[in-house]
Amino acid sequence: MNVLVALPVLLPLLAAALSLVFGRFPGVQRAIGVVVLSGVVVDAAFVLAESDRHGPLVLQLGGYAPPYGITLIADRLSALLLLVSAVVTLAVLVFSIGQRITDYGRETTSTAFHPMYLVLCAGVSLAYVTGDLFTLFVAFEIMLSASYVLITRRTTAPRIRAGMTYVIVSLMSSLLFITMIALVYAATGTVNLADLADKVALLSPGVRTSLGLFVVVVFGIKAALVPLHFWLPDSYPTAPAPVTAVFAGLLTKVGVYALIRTQTLVFPHSSTSGASTFLLVVSILTMIVGALGAIAQNDLNRLMSFLLVSHIGYMIFGLALFNVVGLTGVILYVVHHITVQAALFLVGGLITRHTGTVSLRAMSGVAKAYPLIAVLFAVPALSLAGIPPLSGFVAKITLLRAGAETATPVAYVVTAGAVLTSLLTLYAVTRIWVGAFWGEVRAPLPDPDPTDEVTVGTGSTSRGMIGATAVLVVAGVAIALFAGPLSELSGRAAADLLDSAPYRTAVLGAR
Amino acid sequence: MTINLTMAVLMACLYSAGFYLIMQRSLMRVLLGIVILGHGANLFLQVAGGPPGDPAFIGFGVLTSMVDPLPQAMALTAIVITFALTTFLLALAYRSWVLLGDDEVRDDLEDRRVRDSEEDADLAPEEEASR
Numbered sequence: 001m002n003v004l005v006a007l008p009v010l011l012p013l014l015a016a017a018l019s020l021v022f023g024r025f026p027g028v029q030r031a032i033g034v035v036v037l038s039g040v041v042v043d044a045a046f047v048l049a050e051s052d053r054h055g056p057l058v059l060q061l062g063g064y065a066p067p068y069g070i071t072l073i074a075d076r077l078s079a080l081l082l083l084v085s086a087v088v089t090l091a092v093l094v095f096s097i098g099q100r101i102t103d104y105g106r107e108t109t110s111t112a113f114h115p116m117y118l119v120l121c122a123g124v125s126l127a128y129v130t131g132d133l134f135t136l137f138v139a140f141e142i143m144l145s146a147s148y149v150l151i152t153r154r155t156t157a158p159r160i161r162a163g164m165t166y167v168i169v170s171l172m173s174s175l176l177f178i179t180m181i182a183l184v185y186a187a188t189g190t191v192n193l194a195d196l197a198d199k200v201a202l203l204s205p206g207v208r209t210s211l212g213l214f215v216v217v218v219f220g221i222k223a224a225l226v227p228l229h230f231w232l233p234d235s236y237p238t239a240p241a242p243v244t245a246v247f248a249g250l251l252t253k254v255g256v257y258a259l260i261r262t263q264t265l266v267f268p269h270s271s272t273s274g275a276s277t278f279l280l281v282v283s284i285l286t287m288i289v290g291a292l293g294a295i296a297q298n299d300l301n302r303l304m305s306f307l308l309v310s311h312i313g314y315m316i317f318g319l320a321l322f323n324v325v326g327l328t329g330v331i332l333y334v335v336h337h338i339t340v341q342a343a344l345f346l347v348g349g350l351i352t353r354h355t356g357t358v359s360l361r362a363m364s365g366v367a368k369a370y371p372l373i374a375v376l377f378a379v380p381a382l383s384l385a386g387i388p389p390l391s392g393f394v395a396k397i398t399l400l401r402a403g404a405e406t407a408t409p410v411a412y413v414v415t416a417g418a419v420l421t422s423l424l425t426l427y428a429v430t431r432i433w434v435g436a437f438w439g440e441v442r443a444p445l446p447d448p449d450p451t452d453e454v455t456v457g458t459g460s461t462s463r464g465m466i467g468a469t470a471v472l473v474v475a476g477v478a479i480a481l482f483a484g485p486l487s488e489l490s491g492r493a494a495a496d497l498l499d500s501a502p503y504r505t506a507v508l509g510a511r
Numbered sequence: 512m513t514i515n516l517t518m519a520v521l522m523a524c525l526y527s528a529g530f531y532l533i534m535q536r537s538l539m540r541v542l543l544g545i546v547i548l549g550h551g552a553n554l555f556l557q558v559a560g561g562p563p564g565d566p567a568f569i570g571f572g573v574l575t576s577m578v579d580p581l582p583q584a585m586a587l588t589a590i591v592i593t594f595a596l597t598t599f600l601l602a603l604a605y606r607s608w609v610l611l612g613d614d615e616v617r618d619d620l621e622d623r624r625v626r627d628s629e630e631d632a633d634l635a636p637e638e639e640a641s642r
Contacts, residue, residue, distance in 0.1 A: 134585050141592050160607045161617045171545055171596055178552040178589050186559035234619050296625050
């Protein structure tokens with residue numbers, strides 16, 4: 001039964017190998033990808049139901065006694081994120097298959113895409129279910145190595161520049177991660193998260209705080225917290241739409257997940273402590289700087305990348321408050337943001353195909369020519385800005401309530417900042433709306449560089465692309481429709497995070 | 512636990528040299544910086560395991576004088592990963608040299624465009640797209 005926890009990692013990895021073998025048969029590659037990721041969705045749904053009913057599912061790999069071996073564990077938070085990520089990766093895969101079939105003959109098929117995409121999915125899943133710090137590092141590396149290939153595939157001059165930035169920054173943060181593991185091991189002699197929770201509590205406050213800060217820096221680079229965010233808006237927009245969508249939806253969120261897990265389990269603090277204030281300041285900076293950056297942009301994808309940075313701030317806000325309502329808000333926000341942000345980048349890809357440009361000033365008239373795309377954009381965009389009754393509103397109102405209930409001066413300021421960021425987000429998405437959707441219908445601009453996959457002004461979209469985007473948009477609406485049960489589930493997951501005793505017992509056994 | 516002073520000084524040198532090189536403009540230096548930083552980090556993992564001792568094989572010396580094998584296993588994994596990624600980075604640097612003709616890290620065009628957008632806010636769309 002507990003072996004189900006390992007399947008979201010194992011299946012995509014094995015499928016990636018199989019996909020490489022069938023490199024010459026694109027049809028088989030597509031079938032493998034879709035079948036395996038659908039299997040992961042089913043498995044993740046089962047793991048979520050099971051962990052919600054009977055507590056965390058634990059798998060000690062190789063039968064080694066904890067804390068010496070590798071532990072895989074899926075509690076409610078891990079299982080929920082596993083399910084949402086699986087749905088998003090499947091939808092994005094269908095989108096990219098649709099795009100590939102449409103572009104048949106445009107010399108865009110490549111044998112590397114499918115295997116690397118599956119490896120990326122395996123890395124993301126492993127990061128969610130791992131129970132120790134070193135396996136978390138390995139999971140990040142699996143995910144990042146696949147993303148390096150995806151972002152630098154079919155290199156043009158601007159892409160190699162952006163890819164270089166991305167690879168070097170990620171590699172440096174990985175080396176800092178190794179340093180952090182070495183420091184933690186030197187201080188405690190273990191890397192198992194549940195065991196660390198016991199042993200870090202015994203350290204002197206100074207050592208504990210510096211380790212905690214180191215963890216925030218390492219995962220802060222991955223999650224693109226201000227002021228560690230500079231790499232993100234430079235590198236993400238150069239990749240083709242499906243790749244950017246899955247990066248924006250998942251990669252930064254894995255960083256946020258790692259922050260949530262380590263901060264709640266290993267370095268717990270109270271909502272009035274210095275650590276909480278520090279995280280609150282980081283969160284308001286991230287929200288405001290990201291939103292202001294978005295307003296200054298003219299490139300559609302860069303604008304959305306800055307919005308992505310801005311909304312990471314909301315998740316850190318809830319984490320900093322460190323109470324059940326705040327963490328419930330964070331979990332709701334992560335679930336909402338993964339779907340909505342991925343949907344927005346996919347719609348961005350659709351817009352670019354019809355206009356042939358990413359420059360907001362150069363495009364116009366999409367609403368008149370393609371009303372369906374306008375609807376597909378409007379729903380997630382309004383949701384991102386937090387307009388009721390969409391999913392963003394549900395998540396934001398929980399966070400704002402948590403901020404108001406905490407009732408410290410800093411929390412009030414950050415709550416006000418969160419409201420302001422919502423308005424700025426609305427302004428930023430309105431700029432896209434005015435630029436891209438209003439105005440006269442214009443013919444797609446001629447493709448300046450046929451090898452470049454970002455500005456593909458073919459003017460054609462397939463049912464697969466529209467369908468996949470629509471599924472994500474509907475999933476975003478479904479989050480709002482089922483807000484009641486989802487909030488309750490998030491509440492239970494948040495309570496698990498604050499009281500880590502069941503997690504520790506599940507991994508280490510009763511003592 | 513006690514730390515070997517030589518190792519600590521060596522690690523400090525590797526880390527500072529690595530970070531210094533990463534902040535350079537030339538890609539080759541950045542790459543060397545990553546390699547040196549990687550060595551520093553892997554050495555750190557080793558040192559975190561405690562002072563040197565007997566190899567950790569059962570029936571191969573006294574249990575009390577054995578070293579902790581876990582950091583060694585982790586360091587091995589980390590070495591493999593950094594090695595693979597260094598190779599990938601080398602390939603990228605070569606590609607960059609082929610495409611751009613030098614190994615300078617370029618400024619981001621879009622950044623410059625946003626900075627200059629005060630001046631060209633009135634540009635006609637066609638002109639904008641052709642840039």
